[in-house]
Amino acid sequence: MTSTHEVTNQVPPLLGHDTSADPALREGIEREGAGWALPEIEAVGRLAGSAEARDWGRLAERVPPRLHTHDRYGRRVDEVEYVPAYHQLMETAVSHGIHAAPWADDRPGAHVARAAKFYSWNVDAGHGCPISMTYAVVPALRATPELAARFEPLLTNREYDFGLRDPATKRGLIAGMSMTEKQGGSDVRANTTTATPLDGGGDEAGAYRIVGHKWFTSAPMSDMFLTLAQAPGGLSCFLLPRVLPGGDANPIRFQRLKDKLGNKSNASSEIEYENAVGWLVGEEGKGVKTIVEMVNMTRLDCVIGSAAGMRAALEQAVHHTQHRAAFGKQLVDQPLMRNVLADLALESEAATTAMMRLAGANDRAIHGDAGEAALRRLALAATKYYVCKRGPSLAVEALECLGGNGYTEDFDLARIYRELPLLSIWEGSGNVAALDALRAIGREPESLDAFFAEAELAVGTDQRYDDALTSLKKEFTDFDDIELRARRLVEQIAVVFQAGLLIRFAPTAVADAFCASRLVRDWGSAFGTLPAGLDLAPIIERAAPRF
Structure with missing residues (x-):
């Protein structure tokens, strides 16, 4: 008999x-003053690359959370059930202080x-949502x-302590956000939910009665x-x-x-x-001002999440092409495949380098x-x-590097x-982010001075x-139709x-290829259209997974 199914x-x-072990990440860690944390960062990275953690991420997504509004006796419970893998992901993230x-x-x-x-704990994006929100809630809470x-x-x-109990009796807490409503979305000033002051003392001091509907409440089992x-x-x-304090459920x-x-x-409800x-x-009346610092934190996490997803997609593409042969040699x-991989690598490295610079700015702003x-x-x-817009495009091109396999679950x-795509939507879609950049320039001119x-x-x-910098400065001599031009x-x-950071901190081959393609626009409309004459080998080498 002959075998017909050899793999x-x-x-x-x-x-x-x-x-x-991403070189752009490691260099940024040292440059932005967190070299002392490398042992724990490496521990997170090693775990994230393990078969065990990858299974947690796969199972948490394959078996999504399930809503139970009532128990079997008909009592209202309003609980969401998760598979154990989700809790393992959360416990790991919290134990490493990522919240x-x-x-x-x-x-x-x-x-x-x-x-x-x-960035390194890029195993499952869903549980990253409550982790990110818990991080962002703290600076807002400091207003009181x-x-x-x-x-x-x-x-x-x-400590990750899951379950519905009086917060004061728990070892650790997770926080969520419940901002938008169906009639307004990002226009939160259109909210109709009402808050009426309570008159009691004790736990009712500063308390209000809240009535209304929320369209997106993420991680509803948060504390x-x-x-x-x-x-x-x-x-x-x-x-x-x-x-509530004392143990009664808040309605x-x-x-x-x-x-x-x-x-x-991740359950969104x-x-x-x-x-x-x-x-x-x-x-009272300062709700938007109160959450501004919170928005900075979630916005940064959108950049981190996008950069991490781009890097993960790139590593999969490079790994596949290193091990797959076609037409007489390795892919x-x-x-042409080298052009594609190098182009993807440029996009990923630019995103990671910008992300790390912003993380450093965030750290120093907090201080x-x-x-x-x-x-x-x-x-x-x-x-x-910009980075959150580029992420989905990079992922689809990386997926194509795997051919049909990339399109399967x-x-x-x-x-x-x-x-x-979620990261471009969360915390305000593309138009919201672009217009907010214009508001920063208009309301805080020092932000433009700092950027330049x-x-x-x-x-x-x-x-x-x-x-390119001279051309950008000229854009601010004409404010006609500036909202129409906001995205551009x-x-x-x-x-x-990104280009300025790569020129200062990245290898010459990376900065040269980025400037040639992204600034001079000697570049097509798809990835893999870099011009001839660039040194692609070191760019691809930096993109390869590290074992």
């Missing part, structure tokens, strides 16, 4: 690599280290010191949520616990879970506040550096817009591809960059920001 020329699974732990650490670089761990003193130690603790509601003094921010009713394109392991109790955070040695805060204000909005790229001061640090090395302008800001 040859198939690629081994990408396992056992260190996701934190809110940096807020309890005053060391310079603590928030950079957290960004690097968040009494609430911060009460809950921040539990939010920052490195507490920040929400926006219309108080007598205007739109205000509130903290709502799932369980927060789950209507349904969203059936989403991706992000399957529609909820009703039926006279729920919430505590005022900040001042990675085929000239009181006004100049870094001004740079973060504009550069973060622009980078969030048996391989990681289908899941990566579904996850990346940063950009000037790369002048004098590459004429293509110098010309913000893209220029983001690309100049």
Whole structure:
């Protein structure tokens, strides 16, 4: 008998690599002052590349959360059930302080280290949502010191304690957000949820009765949520616990879970506040101002998540082409495939380098550096817009490197591809991010000054960059139709920001190819259209997974 089913020329699974060993990430960790955290970052990266952690991510997405509005006796419970793999992912992230732990650490670089761990722990994007929200809630909560003193130690603790109980009785807390409504979306000032002050003392001091409907409440099994509601003094921010002091359930009713394109392991729900109790955070009528710092944190995490997803997709593509032969040689040695891989690598490295610079700016802004805060204000909005737009395009091209295998659910790229569009939507879609960059320029002119001061640090090395920066400055001499031009302008800001960083910090081959393609536009409309004459070998080498 003859065998008709021999398996040859198939690629081994990408396992056992260190996701934190990305050269652009490692260089950024040292440059931005978090070198002291490398042992823990490496531990996260090693675990993320393991077969065990990859199975957690696969199972958490394949078996999505399930809503139980009532128990078997008909009692209202409003609970979401997760598979054990989800809790393993959450426990790992919390134990490594990827949630809110940096807020309890005053060391310079603590928030950079957290960004690097968040980037490296790229196993499942869904559970990253409550991890990110918990990180972002803390600075908003500090607008009311009494609430911060009460809950921040539990939010920052490195213990994951799942279950509905009085927050004061738990070892650690996870926080969510419940901001948007069906009639307004990103226009939160259109919210109709109401907040009526309660008159009691004790736990009712500063408490309000909350009534209304929320269209997107992410991670509904969190211990507490920040929400926006219309108080007598205007739109205000509130903290709502799932369980009230003493153990009674807060009347927060789950209507349904969203059936989403991706992000399957994370429950996103529609909820009703039926006279729920919430505590005022900040001042009445200052809800948007109160959550501004929170927005900075979630916006940065969108950039980190996009950069991490791009790197994961790139590693899969390079790994596949290193092990797959076609037309007489390995795919990675085929000239056209090398063009594709190098082009993807440029996009990924630019995103990671910008992300690490912004993580450093964020860390220093938190520690009181006004100049870094001004740079973060504009550069973060622009980078969030651009990097999150580039992520899905990169993923689909990386998927194509695997051919038909890449389009199946048996391989990681289908899941990566579904996850990346969310990051352009979350925290405000592309138009919101682009217009917010314009608002930064209009309301805080120092943010534009800080951006140009940063950009000037790369002048004098590459004429293509110098010309691009001059062209960008000219854009600000004409403000006619600036909203109509917002996307084009913000893209220029983001690309100049990336190019300047690569010129200063990346290998010459990377910076040269980026400037030739992204600045001079000697580049097609698809990846794999880099011009001839570039040194592609070191670019591809930096993109390869490290074992």
